[in-house]
Amino acid sequence: MPDNKKMILNLFAALQESLFVGDRFPKGEMVSFMQPGHFISPNIKEGSGSDDMAIQADLTNILIDTSYVNKYKDIEYSSSAELLGSVQNVYEDLILQASLPIDELDDDTLKKIDDLRKWLSNNIENYSSYSDKYFDIVDALDLEQAKEKPNQAKIKILNRKKRTALNNWETFGLKKIHERKNGTLNQLTGPNPASRWDDFRFQLNEQKRTSPNLGDYYQTFLSPPISEWGGEWPSIEREISESDSYDYSRSTSWSGGVSANFGLFSFGGGASGSKDYEYHKSNIKNINLRLEYQRVRIVRPWMRSDIFGYKYWTWKKNFSKEFISDGGNLFINPPKRPIGRMPILPEYLIVVKNVELSAIFSSKEREFVKKILDTNASAGWGPFSIKGSYKDESSSTTVKASFDGTTIRIPHPQIIARSGKLLPMTPNPDPSFNWIKDEAWIPSKEDFKTLNSIRKSDLENDLKQIKYYDEKQNLLQELDKKYDKLD
Numbered sequence: 001m002p003d004n005k006k007m008i009l010n011l012f013a014a015l016q017e018s019l020f021v022g023d024r025f026p027k028g029e030m031v032s033f034m035q036p037g038h039f040i041s042p043n044i045k046e047g048s049g050s051d052d053m054a055i056q057a058d059l060t061n062i063l064i065d066t067s068y069v070n071k072y073k074d075i076e077y078s079s080s081a082e083l084l085g086s087v088q089n090v091y092e093d094l095i096l097q098a099s100l101p102i103d104e105l106d107d108d109t110l111k112k113i114d115d116l117r118k119w120l121s122n123n124i125e126n127y128s129s130y131s132d133k134y135f136d137i138v139d140a141l142d143l144e145q146a147k148e149k150p151n152q153a154k155i156k157i158l159n160r161k162k163r164t165a166l167n168n169w170e171t172f173g174l175k176k177i178h179e180r181k182n183g184t185l186n187q188l189t190g191p192n193p194a195s196r197w198d199d200f201r202f203q204l205n206e207q208k209r210t211s212p213n214l215g216d217y218y219q220t221f222l223s224p225p226i227s228e229w230g231g232e233w234p235s236i237e238r239e240i241s242e243s244d245s246y247d248y249s250r251s252t253s254w255s256g257g258v259s260a261n262f263g264l265f266s267f268g269g270g271a272s273g274s275k276d277y278e279y280h281k282s283n284i285k286n287i288n289l290r291l292e293y294q295r296v297r298i299v300r301p302w303m304r305s306d307i308f309g310y311k312y313w314t315w316k317k318n319f320s321k322e323f324i325s326d327g328g329n330l331f332i333n334p335p336k337r338p339i340g341r342m343p344i345l346p347e348y349l350i351v352v353k354n355v356e357l358s359a360i361f362s363s364k365e366r367e368f369v370k371k372i373l374d375t376n377a378s379a380g381w382g383p384f385s386i387k388g389s390y391k392d393e394s395s396s397t398t399v400k401a402s403f404d405g406t407t408i409r410i411p412h413p414q415i416i417a418r419s420g421k422l423l424p425m426t427p428n429p430d431p432s433f434n435w436i437k438d439e440a441w442i443p444s445k446e447d448f449k450t451l452n453s454i455r456k457s458d459l460e461n462d463l464k465q466i467k468y469y470d471e472k473q474n475l476l477q478e479l480d481k482k483y484d485k486l487d
Contacts, residue, residue, distance in 0.1 A: 006242050007287075010242065010244040012382075015417075028422045029419055030064070030422050031419040032417060032418055033383045033416060035266060035279075035383060036380020036383060037352070037380065037383050037414040038385065038388070039399050043226075043394070046225050049209045049212075054214035057088075057217040058217075059349070063085060063086060064343075066344060085341060087345070088217075094307065095201055097319040097320065098314070099436060099440040100313055101312055101436075102434050113189060117185065120178065126173055127169075127174060127175065130165070130175070131173060135297065136224065137161050137162045140158055147234045208302070219302065220298065220299065220302075221298075222297070222298065229294065233294050234294075235291065236291055238289050239287070240286070264280075264282035264382050265279065265368070265381055266279050266379065282365065286360075287357055288357075288358040290355070291354060293351065293352045294351045294352075296349045298346060305345060308325075311429055314427040314429035314440050315427060316439055316440070323340040323451070325341075325422075325424065326448070327425035327426075338422055340426070345421045346420040347421055350415065350416055350417035351413050352384075357381060357384065372386075373387055373401065386400065386401040387400040
């Protein structure tokens with residue numbers, strides 16, 4: 001009987017190895033694969049106040065749980081499903097519902113703060129433009145170095161461009177002056193967080209736009225933008241087998257997100273993108289995978305990501321007593337996964353195109369694939385959508401793979417994974433600050449009980465999976481003994 005859980009973990013481990021040059025936990029980064037992927041329109045344009053930009057904001061707004069595989073519909077327990085809400089919701093709440101300590105500033109300090117804010121506001125666009133160009137080159141260099149056969153000439157050129165971009169950032173983007181003034185502003189406003197929060201609210205409101213048909217959104221950009229996705233991408237070609245032994249233990253030790261009853265095929269809802277999927281077993285034990293990929297950075301000019309680590313804010317008690325992240329513990333073995341409303345801040349989309357899945361499919365499975373491709377439902381195999389749809393401001397388009405009985409081909413670009421930074425404990429207020437009495441939530445031992453119950457559920461499910469595999473292994477050994485006697 002095929003082991004779909006082992007198959008998909010080996011598949012994802014091989015992809016992670018290629019896309020991320022191994023496990024990135026030491027850098028605090030977490031990758032979470034989708035089941036299945038999400039098609040994306042090649043026609044989206046980054047124009048202010050457009051439906052296209054609202055669609056792009058939605059694509060980057062999805063919350064990632066600390067699970068190796070995030071499915072659209074939970075099978076056994078909630079730690080494997082996408083989290084409720086959005087990145088935008090969490091950040092808006094933080095800015096609008098934070099309780100802050102009190103400390104008055106003198107007139108001279110307030111004047112310095114005002115002057116610094118004006119200078120930073122007048123120069124932020126220039127600074128961001130040169131910093132984005134620098135990080136675009138850094139991303140391109142990382143992608144080239146991650147290839148199985150890196151182009152050393154291209155790496156040399158990119159390193160030269162990286163030095164030039166950094167020099168331009170410092171010379172024309174006023175990098176050091178900007179960061180020095182921003183550091184001074186942090187020092188001056190540190191004693192009075194209310195003043196700093198005014199900056200954050202201003203930055204958030206400055207990036208708010210209204211689209212013609214999809215309502216309000218915050219401007220969110222992709223680097224490289226979709227309009228530049230037509231060039232050459234790095235490629236991967238691997239044979240994945242159920243019997244492989246990839247080292248994915250660190251990536252899955254806190255994640256029970258793939259159950260023993262897991263199926264590689266997914267389908268359901270409609271081709272318009274319903275998230276109500278069912279999962280069915282695949283009978284193949286080996287598959288040859290070929291694809292082209294790109295790691296796309298999410299740029300949110302409305303967000304200050306360092307805010308999650310500040311100790312001078314917490315929730316107002318009458319609003320929430322829930323962690324954005326409890327921080328977990330990555331330095332023990334096995335690591336303790338972070339839990340909360342947004343334990344991972346999504347920073348990258350992993351986009352693939354020209355996907356080919358080749359295998360020796362049984363006649364029953366060939367019929368099954370052809371059937372789901374001919375229905376109105378969306379469908380996938382592992383992290384790849386094989387039928388679905390995408391939207392842009394002019395239309396909604398249905399996409400489906402071709403299948404010749406041996407190879408499933410999906411040329412259209414799709415998001416198969418998201419990655420981001422694991423957040424520290426947030427909020428994590430310093431109790432010694434001058435908090436407003438009876439307003440500020442200061443977490444206590446009692447507040448950690450719910451989190452511990454979730455971790456207990458994780459452990460119980462892990463043990464259940466271990467028991468399942470032990471029983472399966474014993475059964476296989478008994479069958480082997482019977483066949484030996486027949487021989």
